[in-house]
Amino acid sequence: MRCVIARFPFDLTKSGVLESMKGIKPEEVTGESVIIGRRTYPVKQVGQVVTRQDRRDFSAGEVVRAMTQLGFTCRGLPQAVAPVRALTPLQQASAMLGTPVGV
Numbered sequence: 001m002r003c004v005i006a007r008f009p010f011d012l013t014k015s016g017v018l019e020s021m022k023g024i025k026p027e028e029v030t031g032e033s034v035i036i037g038r039r040t041y042p043v044k045q046v047g048q049v050v051t052r053q054d055r056r057d058f059s060a061g062e063v064v065r066a067m068t069q070l071g072f073t074c075r076g077l078p079q080a081v082a083p084v085r086a087l088t089p090l091q092q093a094s095a096m097l098g099t100p101v102g103v
Contacts (some may be wrong), residue, residue, distance in 0.1 A: 003066035004049050006058035012050065020050050032060045035073040043067075043074070049091045 047063035
């Protein structure tokens with residue numbers, strides 16, 4: 001399949017991407033990701049390996065679009081977890097005793 005990444009055309013196939021990523025250790029995912037085989041790779045790492053270009057030369061969106069068209073599962077940015085409010089020492093002691101605060 002012909003894909004344009006960083007203004008350059010690439011003929012990519014699903015089997016070609018699988019072969020290129022074989023033996024590549026996934027980096028820590030902090031943004032968008034692609035599931036290739038049983039591993040989850042950062043989009044920019046996949047783009048760099050497949051195109052042999054510097055990560056600054058292409059956008060994550062270009063790689064996500066190409067990988068999606070090839071049939072790979074892409075995930076967006078991780079959802080931010082709402083911060084858990086810490087209990088005050090009085091609330092913690094109360095919870096341990098099983099009585100609500102203020103009773």
